[in-house]
Amino acid sequence: MAISKKTIERLSLYRRLIHDLHYSNRSTIFSHELAAMAHCTPAQVRRDLMTADIKGSSSTGYDVATLTTGINAILLHGHIQKAALAGIGNLGRAILSYFPQRSPTVEITAAFDSDPSKIGRIIHGCRTYPIDDLASVVKDHAITIGIITTPREAAQAIADKMIAAGIRGILNFAPIPIRVSTGVETEHLDLTMSLEKLAYFSRRNS
Amino acid sequence: MAISKKTIERLSLYRRLIHDLHYSNRSTIFSHELAAMAHCTPAQVRRDLMTADIKGSSSTGYDVATLTTGINAILLHGHIQKAALAGIGNLGRAILSYFPQRSPTVEITAAFDSDPSKIGRIIHGCRTYPIDDLASVVKDHAITIGIITTPREAAQAIADKMIAAGIRGILNFAPIPIRVSTGVETEHLDLTMSLEKLAYFSRRNS
DNA sequence: GACACAGTGTGAATATGTTCACAAGCGAGA
DNA sequence: TCTCGCTTGTGAACATATTCACACTGTGTC
Numbered sequence: 001m002a003i004s005k006k007t008i009e010r011l012s013l014y015r016r017l018i019h020d021l022h023y024s025n026r027s028t029i030f031s032h033e034l035a036a037m038a039h040c041t042p043a044q045v046r047r048d049l050m051t052a053d054i055k056g057s058s059s060t061g062y063d064v065a066t067l068t069t070g071i072n073a074i075l076l077h078g079h080i081q082k083a084a085l086a087g088i089g090n091l092g093r094a095i096l097s098y099f100p101q102r103s104p105t106v107e108i109t110a111a112f113d114s115d116p117s118k119i120g121r122i123i124h125g126c127r128t129y130p131i132d133d134l135a136s137v138v139k140d141h142a143i144t145i146g147i148i149t150t151p152r153e154a155a156q157a158i159a160d161k162m163i164a165a166g167i168r169g170i171l172n173f174a175p176i177p178i179r180v181s182t183g184v185e186t187e188h189l190d191l192t193m194s195l196e197k198l199a200y201f202s203r204r205n206s
Numbered sequence: 207m208a209i210s211k212k213t214i215e216r217l218s219l220y221r222r223l224i225h226d227l228h229y230s231n232r233s234t235i236f237s238h239e240l241a242a243m244a245h246c247t248p249a250q251v252r253r254d255l256m257t258a259d260i261k262g263s264s265s266t267g268y269d270v271a272t273l274t275t276g277i278n279a280i281l282l283h284g285h286i287q288k289a290a291l292a293g294i295g296n297l298g299r300a301i302l303s304y305f306p307q308r309s310p311t312v313e314i315t316a317a318f319d320s321d322p323s324k325i326g327r328i329i330h331g332c333r334t335y336p337i338d339d340l341a342s343v344v345k346d347h348a349i350t351i352g353i354i355t356t357p358r359e360a361a362q363a364i365a366d367k368m369i370a371a372g373i374r375g376i377l378n379f380a381p382i383p384i385r386v387s388t389g390v391e392t393e394h395l396d397l398t399m400s401l402e403k404l405a406y407f408s409r410r411n412s
Numbered sequence: 413g414a415c416a417c418a419g420t421g422t423g424a425a426t427a428t429g430t431t432c433a434c435a436a437g438c439g440a441g442a
Numbered sequence: 443t444c445t446c447g448c449t450t451g452t453g454a455a456c457a458t459a460t461t462c463a464c465a466c467t468g469t470g471t472c
């Protein structure tokens with residue numbers, strides 16, 4: 001049962017919408033309601049939930065508790081995964097402040113920087129370490145995910161260290177693609193790319 | 207000549223890679239070289255450039271200057287587009303500090319917040335205004351793109367104001383999808399979604 | 413009961429995106 | 443000039459993602 005990236009994204013979104021919008025005090029929800037919240041089609045919702053093996057009822061829709069449990073079974077998979085962030089600049093700090101309590105499946109437990117003046121402190125509940133400790137901290141805390149918010153020049157070297165330390169997935173905010181060995185998953189969030197895409201299509205729509 | 211979202215993203219990436227990696231001192235580049243930098247296949251590069259109507263030579267590859275000019279013709283389209291950011295929190299500030307000089311096609315010219323203590327100053331070269339001035343500032347500066355870094359609760363209201371003011375595209379960092387009228391383009395960058403997706407696939411790859 | 417209704421589950425059709433594979437082009441060297 | 447080796451440009455095949463459309467199902471009503 002392989003689930004596509006797009007479906008996983010939407011499952012994550014569905015669960016959060018249900019949680020944030022207090023649908024938990026309703027016991028059931030219809031595909032067209034979820035679709036309206038997630039801005040997609042009812043057919044899409046039904047297909048996603050079918051892929052996730054979550055069943056609804058023809059008359060009452062989907063049971064909210066079943067939905068949450070079912071999505072968690074896929075996304076959480078038993079235990080919270082731990083993440084490490086490298087590069088305590090403006091963006092890194094913003095992510096650290098934004099993230100706590102955001103996801104029930106991922107937790108940022110350590111932050112790294114090469115600048116000694118930035119380490120040793122606790123930022124938004126997250127301990128900071130020198131880069132050289134990366135391997136040992138990753139191992140000790142069983143960290144599986146890396147977040148890169150360093151400048152472009154440092155990104156690939158940090159990624160290499162992370163992978164050597166056993167990290168299995170990297171979320172990259174640096175404006176350059178990261179080369180990884182097979183089996184390591186990467187996700188490249190590129191601000192400039194997103195903005196330029198938006199600029200192009202906002203012009204064309206007019 | 208309609209160009210797909212994915213292709214536009216990669217064109218933006220290609221141009222930046224050529225620029226950042228100082229390929230400008232080489233006069234030509236092959237599709238497989240660009241592909242290696244962008245982490246995609248040579249066929250993908252050739253297809254993208256074909257879509258963009260950029261021609262190469264069978265023996266020397268693509269002319270770097272032609273490439274840059276050609277991609278700019280598409281992404282820049284004559285003039286820089288201006289963007290406004292709403293929500294001067296940690297993330298908003300991080301973006302303001304990160305962005306200047308990043309894109310030759312988009313420029314963030316104004317920032318807004320509802321908190322009076324945050325306005326009136328200039329942050330990383332960007333002037334800050336109270337939310338109530340949004341409509342007039344957007345009109346005066348001919349701003350076409352909005353960036354939302356407010357908390358979830360405020361996001362939709364801000365988006366509505368932006369759209370009413372004539373903004374044509376919205377980059378949304380709030381953890382909730384934004385409803386827009388047809389003709390307005392949105393891009394939803396959701397940290398939690400990206401991390402959970404990464405968590406899921408990094409587990410599965412092992 | 414049996415009928416109507418409003419929903420789900422899903423095969424099939426469609427749309428979108430990527431890769432293959434190969435003809436054609438160009439330059440270098442003999 | 444001819445040929446070889448490398449490249450581009452691109453139709454066609456393939457892969458992935460979304461939507462359609464409809465049989466089926468559970469509930470409420472008479």
